[in-house]
Amino acid sequence: MAVLLARQLRNGEIGMMGASSEIPVAAALLAQCLHAPDLTVIMPSGAVNxxxxxxxRSSSDGRWFTGCEAIGTAYDLFELSENGRLDFMCYGGVQLDRFGNINLTRTGPFGEPPRFRGPGLANISMAVTAKRTLLFSTAHSPRTFVERVDYVTAPGHLSGGTQRRRAGIATAGPQVCITPLAVFGFPEPEHAMTVSSLNPGIEPGRVLDATGFALPPPPWPATEPPTGEELGALRAVVDRTGVLRS
Structure with a gap:
């Protein structure tokens, strides 16, 4: 997943990570090693590169300050967002739906105690001001990938089509979602989640069974496996202690 997400990141971009984001952080550091040396990654702690x-485990960990290029404040991060200078934002979710809407708040019907209470979101502006949103989830199951999220913590493409723009959100919204099973896209005009590629060793039926909404049927292209160079840099430079393998 870290390799696949790294391939989405471009040289010269500025991006922000969430609080529990070892995979996106690994992806950004890997991209800097391989093809995007001028990529700038900002942690919730304020550490820059x-x-x-x-x-x-937590991208808010103070140990990220070691060797960083700069340290900012929460004000700096929010100002960067409000000024439209974030090229991308990486999000996971308690629930994700077919239009890329994100639930980090609660599950269960309103009027009843929540079945699960999530961490919420520190600043919703990043979901609407970042030029593109990159989604990921280490859990691919019908509980996570649902037809409609129980609560829209951060908007994706809302109800699809042009609804995001009609709501006054000018940025592109979710572009990709990466899971252990597949890589998903949100093609126009519906902006509904479709399988862009199937990860190595995964059968199509497993993706269909693990997704709580209908997908355009296979056949699907195969995901290009990680190269020796990508895995070598990931293990020798980015993740020396094997956090992603534990």
């Missing part, structure tokens, strides 16, 4: 020599 950290060089800790290993990964930590």
């Amino acid at each position: 950290p060089r800790p020599g290993r990964l930590y």
